[in-house]
């Protein structure tokens with residue numbers, strides 16, 4: 001350490017300074033502090049092995065005074081690492097995340113999909129792709145893309161559109177403003193998403209005299225902005241005037257920890273609450289105002305009420321096309337919107353009356369502003385009747401007795417009954433998210449973890465790891481389609497390496513139930529959606545199955561595997577998996593053709609306007625009819 005004009009300094013490489021700095025960052029909300037960057041995922045190659053890799057080693061074996069541990073995990077694929085970090089962040093309500101370091105070129109680019117998933121879901125992840133030499137002396141290095149028109153372009157520029165903050169640290173001094181800005185974005189509930197700092201490999205290893213003050217403990221207070229009184233008054237006036245108000249509650253309600261306030265608002269006003277994929281569980285399913293999922297994969301109860309609502313109160317929702325049924329769900333010609341959102345971009349959607357605020361703050365204030373107000377008794381009775389009718393449909397789907405292969409809705413029914421209130425079900429893509437949104441009876445805000453903003457196949461495997469790192473006390477049950485599994489199975493090795501006990505439920509239906517039925521409904525005859533051997537040159541039929549044995553594959557990664565073929569066997573297997581202390585896969589064959597829950601809404605997926613196929617022509621006619629109700633909400 002040397003003393004200079006500006007105070008004490010410490011000589012460290014850029015990489016060592018990064019790790020020391022990150023080890024001292026904390027987030028705080030509601031009086032609770034936690035490490036912001038809980039650990040590091042890293043796959044090493046040239047670009048980071050001798051830079052950030054060396055710094056992580058030094059952190060583990062020769063930690064300096066005032067530096068905290070930065071636990072390291074070695075994943076198998078960089079995309080998987082970012083998914084695990086995003087799942088961890090989602091589980092901590094965005095108060096914590098992991099950093100991910102990758103080598104130059106392909107290693108770094110493998111993180112782009114994960115970055116996009118995090119940003120789309122508004123989840124913080126901190127990425128350090130390695131970059132080409134700042135000096136440019138040895139160019140072009142192995143894995144370097146050359147752009148003859150600009151020498152400052154690298155593959156890492158592909159992170160720009162999928163990151164909420166992007167920087168490249170070409171000189172050591174730049175690290176200071178870069179890391180400070182990165183922490184601000186990660187902990188800002190409106191701005192958060194993927195934060196990417198590209199680090200040239202020579203700069204990572206370069207030494208610099210850093211001000212000691214840079215490494216002090218820093219606490220980033222996660223803000224809860226209250227609503228402006230005037231905005232709140234406008235919202236309250238609209239709610240008082242509405243005859244058929246409906247809350248659409250999204251992920252923001254859960255991230256804000258506003259569950260209790262949402263229940264109190266609903267109990268006091270009698271206003272029904274429908275939820276989105278990211279919002280499910282904020283209100284318990286058995287609350288008299290809980291009307292379940294809304295939109296393309298919603299249930300009848302939420303959708304019937306949404307059809308006729310004259311005021312939609314969006315809370316923490318980004319109004320994806322699934323939520324609005326591609327702008328056909330809210331059919332009342334005079335429907336208006338009030339949006340409570342911490343992000344002005346989302347608050348402004350559907351020409352809404354905007355309440356830019358933290359969900360919990362706004363709900364508390366709104367409940368007070370509406371004191372004494374309640375929806376009509378007739379509306380309350382209608383809500384109760386819708387709830388009852390849908391509950392009967394759910395019960396039916398949970399206990400179909402379908403054969404010879406069980407329907408996946410029966411697996412979900414069994415899981416719903418077996419999971420504890422604090423256990424977590426995980427999923428992202430395929431036909432499962434739709435069924436789960438319609439059918440899952442969430443009892444707590446932690447129980448339902450479905451990534452349906454990016455709906456990225458393969459998320460399910462690494463996400464289970466991320467969730468379990470955040471909630472070691474919970475059973476973490478990840479539902480994986482056979483297609484999703486084949487997209488990204490390799491993090492099973494990381495799960496085994498880390499000794500993390502999670503449960504995978506593998507639904508084997510030899511293809512894409514989801515895209516298969518979408519394809520069929522759009523006239524494309526399930527083309528290319530089945531895992532069948534090439535025979536007769538067609539990708540349509542039910543030719544011979546391929547010999548891919550996912551159960552054997554999972555066992556080869558080191559998992560316990562239990563193969564079952566009935567719902568009763570499934571229940572026994574779940575109990576065994578829960579009692580076990582090692583990672584387990586329960587493998588069950590399900591019917592590719594459903595049946596799925598009854599759908600009541602549309603989804604805009606355009607059909608070819610001209611076609612040589614009769615199936616497509618018919619689908620196009622239907623498509624034209626279906627899109628008629630589509631509108632802007634103005």
Ligand SMILES: Cc1ncc(C[n+]2csc(CCOP(=O)(O)OP(=O)(O)O)c2C)c(N)n1
Nearest residue numbers: 429430431457481482483484511512513514
């Ligand atoms: C990375 C990625 N690629 C493609 C898709 C498009 N897609 C959505 S669901 C699906 C098939 C999923 O198959 P599987 O996991 O077996 O679930 P199933 O449809 O059988 O329920 C595909 C290809 C996607 N969501 N993510």
Ligand SMILES: [Mg+2]
Nearest residue numbers: 481482483511
């Ligand atoms: Mg499948």
